[in-house]
Amino acid sequence: MVAIPLPALGSQxxxxxxxxxxxxxxxxxxxxxxxxxxxLPVPTPHDEAWRFTDLSPLARQPWQVDSGAAPxxxxxxxxxxxxxxxxxxxxxxxDGRFAPVLSSTAALPSGVxxxxxxxxxxDGGPAVREHLGRHAAFDVDFFSAVNTARLGEGAxxxxxxxxxxxxxxxxxxxSTGRSAPLAIQPRVLVVAGExxxxxxxxxxxxxxxxxxxxxxxxxxxxxxxxxxxxxRLQRENAVxxxxxRCAVSVARDARYxxxxxxxxxxxxxxxxxxTLAGEGAEVTRDGLALLDARQHADxxxxxxxxxxxxxxxxxxxxxxxxxxxAVFNGRILVRPDAQRTxxxxxxxxxxxxxxxxxxxKPQLEIHADDVKAAHGATVGQLDADERFYLASRGLPAxxxxxxxxxxxxxxxxxxxxxxxLVGRLAAQVMARSGL
Amino acid sequence: MKDPAATTxxxxxxxxxxxxxxxxxxxxxxxxxxGEVHAIMGPNGSGKSTFSKVLAGHPAYEVTGGEVLFEGRNxxxxxxxxxxxxxxxxxxxxxxEIPGVTNSAFLRLAYNAKAAAxxxxxxxxLEFDDLVREKAKLVEMDPSFLDRSxxxxxxxxxxxxxxxxxMAILEPKLAILDETDSGLDIDALRIVAGGVNALSSPxxxxxxxxxxxxxxxxIVPDHVHVMADxxxxxxxxxxxxxxxxxxxxxxxxxxxEAA
Ligand SMILES: Nc1ncnc2c1ncn2[C@@H]1O[C@H](COP(=O)(O)OP(=O)(O)O)[C@@H](O)[C@H]1O
Ligand SMILES: [Mg+2]
Numbered sequence: 187m188v189a190i191p192l193p194a195l196g197s198q199x200x201x202x203x204x205x206x207x208x209x210x211x212x213x214x215x216x217x218x219x220x221x222x223x224x225x226l227p228v229p230t231p232h233d234e235a236w237r238f239t240d241l242s243p244l245a246r247q248p249w250q251v252d253s254g255a256a257p258x259x260x261x262x263x264x265x266x267x268x269x270x271x272x273x274x275x276x277x278x279x280x281d282g283r284f285a286p287v288l289s290s291t292a293a294l295p296s297g298v299x300x301x302x303x304x305x306x307x308x309d310g311g312p313a314v315r316e317h318l319g320r321h322a323a324f325d326v327d328f329f330s331a332v333n334t335a336r337l338g339e340g341a342x343x344x345x346x347x348x349x350x351x352x353x354x355x356x357x358x359x360x361s362t363g364r365s366a367p368l369a370i371q372p373r374v375l376v377v378a379g380e381x382x383x384x385x386x387x388x389x390x391x392x393x394x395x396x397x398x399x400x401x402x403x404x405x406x407x408x409x410x411x412x413x414x415x416x417x418r419l420q421r422e423n424a425v426x427x428x429x430x431r432c433a434v435s436v437a438r439d440a441r442y443x444x445x446x447x448x449x450x451x452x453x454x455x456x457x458x459x460x461t462l463a464g465e466g467a468e469v470t471r472d473g474l475a476l477l478d479a480r481q482h483a484d485x486x487x488x489x490x491x492x493x494x495x496x497x498x499x500x501x502x503x504x505x506x507x508x509x510x511x512a513v514f515n516g517r518i519l520v521r522p523d524a525q526r527t528x529x530x531x532x533x534x535x536x537x538x539x540x541x542x543x544x545x546x547k548p549q550l551e552i553h554a555d556d557v558k559a560a561h562g563a564t565v566g567q568l569d570a571d572e573r574f575y576l577a578s579r580g581l582p583a584x585x586x587x588x589x590x591x592x593x594x595x596x597x598x599x600x601x602x603x604x605x606x607l608v609g610r611l612a613a614q615v616m617a618r619s620g621l
Numbered sequence: 622m623k624d625p626a627a628t629t630x631x632x633x634x635x636x637x638x639x640x641x642x643x644x645x646x647x648x649x650x651x652x653x654x655x656g657e658v659h660a661i662m663g664p665n666g667s668g669k670s671t672f673s674k675v676l677a678g679h680p681a682y683e684v685t686g687g688e689v690l691f692e693g694r695n696x697x698x699x700x701x702x703x704x705x706x707x708x709x710x711x712x713x714x715x716x717x718e719i720p721g722v723t724n725s726a727f728l729r730l731a732y733n734a735k736a737a738a739x740x741x742x743x744x745x746x747l748e749f750d751d752l753v754r755e756k757a758k759l760v761e762m763d764p765s766f767l768d769r770s771x772x773x774x775x776x777x778x779x780x781x782x783x784x785x786x787x788m789a790i791l792e793p794k795l796a797i798l799d800e801t802d803s804g805l806d807i808d809a810l811r812i813v814a815g816g817v818n819a820l821s822s823p824x825x826x827x828x829x830x831x832x833x834x835x836x837x838x839x840i841v842p843d844h845v846h847v848m849a850d851x852x853x854x855x856x857x858x859x860x861x862x863x864x865x866x867x868x869x870x871x872x873x874x875x876x877x878e879a880a
Contacts, residue, residue, distance in 0.1 A: 570680070575717040578677045579731035579787060580705035580738070589730065593721025593770075 189248035195369060195401075196223025196332030212307070212337065215319040219334030226328040238513040238545045239455055239484040244427045249369035249399055251336075257283035259362065263393055264288055270606040272356035272387065277302065277341045279359045282370030284339060297349035298384070299342075303373060306342035313344050313377045313407075321405040322433040327457075329429045333371045333403040340373030343386055347379040347409075354385040354415075354604050359402070361422070363394025374404040378412040378440075385415040385603055390430075392423035392450070399427040406434040406442070410464060413441040415603045418458075419611075421450035424479065428454040438464030438493075442471075445602045447611065448483045449476040459488040462496035462524070473502040474598035476615065477510035477542075484513035489531075491524035491554075500531040503598050505591060506542035517549040520557050530560040536594050537567055538587070592616055627654040630692060630795050630826050631676075637686030637851075638675045645671045647851035648687070653795065656823040660837055660862060661830045663848035664870045669830045670714050672848075673799045677711040678704050691795070705731075706738040710793030712784035714800040714830075719771040724783065727771045728753055732790050756789040760816040778809040785816040792820070797828045802836040814839030834866040849874045 190198055197220055228245050229236040257280040264278065274293035277300060278285045284302040291300045299310050306314045319337065324330035341357045359372045378384045390400055400422060408414045422428050428451040436442045448454050460469050475483040489498045504512035512535065520527045535544040548561040568590050576586035592615050599611050631653040638646040645668045653659055663669055675682045676689065678701030689696040691709060699707060719727070725746075732752070733743040744752065754764055760782040772780050781801050788796055798817065802810055817840050821827060829840060837845075837859065845861040846853045847870070855861065855873050865872070 569717075571717050572719050574677075574679050574701060575713070575719065576727075577701035578705055578711055578713075579727070580702055580734040580791065581730055582702050582734065583700070585730065585734070586702070589722055589727075590719070593719060596721040 189250050189367070190369075191248050192245045193228055195249060195251070196220060196335035211315060212319060216335060216337050219319070219324045219331050219337070222325050222331035223328065223335045226326070226331055228328055235486065235515075238511070239453070239482065241453070244399060244453060247367055247397070247399070249367055250365055251369055253281040253283070253365040253368055255281065255364050257281060257285040259285065259288060259360065259393070261288065267358060267389070267391065269354060269356050269387065269604060271353040271385075271604050273353075275300070275353060276356040276358060279339065279341070279372060281361055281364065281368060282339055282372065293353070294355070295349060295351060297346040298351050299344045300355055301342060303338065303340040303342055303375070306344070310342055310344055313379075314342050314375060317377055317405060317407050318342070318375050321407065321435055322403045322431050327431065329401050330403055330431050333373060333401050333431070336371040337373060339371065340375070342375040343384070344377045345379050345382040345384045345412075348381045349379065350383040351385070354387050356387045357389065359390045359400065361392045361394065361398040361400070361426070363392065363396030363398065366396035367399065369399040369401065372400065372402040374402070376404070376406040376414065376416070378406075378408045378414040380409040381411040382409075383413045385417075387417045387419065387604055387607060389419040389421075390428060391421050392426060395423050395425065397425045397427075398422065400429070402428070402430045404430070404432040406432070408434065408436045408440040408442050410438045410440055412437070413443070416442065416444040417602050417604060417607065418444065418446040418456075419607070420448045420454055420456070422454075423450060424452055424481065426451050430454075430456040432456065432458045434458075434460040435463045436460060436467040436469055439466045440464065441468045443469075443603065444471050445598060446471075446473045446485070447476070447598070448474070448485065449615075451481065451483070453482045455484040455486075457486045457488075459490065461490040461492055462498065463492050465493045466495045467493065468496070469498040471498070471500045472598050472601050473514070474595055475504045475512045475514075476595055477505065477512055478507040479510060480508070481510045486515045486517070488517045488519065489529065491518070491520045491527045491529065493523060494525045494527070496524060496527050496529075498529040501598060502531075502533045502546070503595065504535040504544050504546065505538065505595055506535065506544055507538040509539070509541040511543045512546075514544070514546040515549060516547070518551070518559065518561070520552040520554050520559065522553045525554050525556045527554060528558045532561070533563040534594075535565040536591065537565060538591065588616070627656050627823070628692070629654050632690040633687070634689075635687035636672075636675070636684070636689060638671060638682050638684050640671065640682050644685070645682075645851050646675065649848075649852055651846065651853060653826045653828060655794070655826055657826045657844065658821065658840060658842045659826070659828045659844045659846065660842040661828060661846045661848050661853070662832065662862065662865060664874070667849045668851040669848055670799055673711050673797045673830060676709060676797060677701060702734070705791070706735050708794035710788050710791055710796045712781070712788060712796065712798040712801050714803070716772050716780040716784055718773045718775075720773045722771050723767070724769055724771050725750070725753060725767040728767070728787065728790050731787065735791055753790065756786055759789050759819055760785050761812050762786055777804040778806065781805060781809070781813055782816070785813055789816060789820060794824065795826050795828070796820070797830070799830045800832065801829070802831050802833060810836065810839060834862040837862050847873045
């Protein structure tokens, strides 16, 4: 199979994507994205937003765009990834393709529609066409442009006005490594209708250990008075690349609560932009990067206060062991209109090795005068008194170190509003640190 | 001395220690036998907490002279965690808060570390839950504290009770209680002392560090020592504590200066 160089991934004429976007009247968007993908260069560390993240290992690699295999899996491999809260409320994608036999939405109440993008474009109602491709700007961003140019595979979740969805919807993007190196372009759209309440878990994971490039774009629309809880979990294997864009619009009196966890990939980058687009919007955006060996994770967040009386709370934590490198850029923008904004951001990094590195930067831009904005950033090592306390109770030094590392990460993990995922992640972090 | 023939648990001879290069312990001697209860009293800054942390193996303190034998073995050969597993326990003057680690998980890991070292069976969370609930009754601790992070947001008295709970779980041979009584009201003091007394046995020894003779009404010592300037200046029986209360530390420290 032919391999495509990264710069040409979105612009080169490629076999059509399954799930014809054009059919649903999105041809213009796709065309514009394709033009942008051809025009925009792959970012380099000379670009301010990419200062600490060098994409050359990704850019050097030619990529296949289709695994050529049917999107199926042995169900036994899926079982450990299933969430109790999302039984029969799950869409699974294998190597970038929707896997209907592994998916089920039988548990969902009427009023919420969850399906593969193609099906949802065809009969998911006007919300899909209205919002898809409208929030994640692709005209200035190479990766969004590539993803949008290849629009077709992905998931849409549309929750009607006033509907409360119990449990969670699980969107699971798996790579098997059957054909490699494979580039996949997952796309997610979530629309929480007025006054509705919804929890979505978006998860990216590898089942094999060969190289994958995931270039994911997610758009979330939280309509007036709605509550969207959004968990984004990236745990791809240590040779893979992951680039994610997540654009969220939060309307009047709506709540968006999100936790993003990056524990996988050789190199990952997430740009998470949340616009408080209506008065009284409330946002929490918590993040955790848990890295080891030569991993590199870069998280850029933007909380854009566009309207008055908005509240945002942000806690970002990085744990770096080995020779890993975490980057956090937390931008808070308070526009002139956004009086009485109340925002706070905390960034905490834990360095477990002398070779590990973190670059964490708050970036506050406040253009209104009646604003509460607090921020703080710390970088530290494990606390000597805590270590001694555990040692004095007989815990071996290594175990104490792992327990304290977990405890540091747990503050974010425990904010995940899906209990079984909290337990699974806790166990995974403990296992990873050998507890 | 209850029983001069009892085994010597702890033998401290001419102990010198520094912190950041500053000498704090300056030739400390102490012998503790199984079954004994000792009280060490002394003014603030005399080195009592330093002594307790040196015994427990805190890395900030450097031993510069003397020796400490625990059950006849050089204590300083062991790292802090190995000392704990060997049966040395320090109830901290200022217990450390560890957000994110639940008390029950912490207690279980501690219990299992010691059990494994002794070749006993480790307990899974369910089995351990039974044990810890039973022990929590000893210090009248509400079981809800087991689900909270270690000492996180606990009041002073709750932290001290949690220390004694840890002691009850670990069943040490030598327990050093560093001002476990300070900051406790009378009820909490009674509970903590009750917990300690319930754990005392002919095989164990307790070294209480305290400012106040008050605690000694609840946990009756066999020996009382007065410490000042990094040394034990005077030792006696219980009556020494009463005399100290009546006459103040100057009575001892002044006597040394006069000598
Ligand atoms: N970590 C430390 N760094 C610097 N000085 C210390 C430290 N720990 C204790 N000291 C000093 O050692 C002396 C004895 O302290 P401490 O052992 O706490 O006494 P006590 O418990 O009898 O009140 C004091 O002068 C104290 O300031
Ligand atoms: Mg002290």
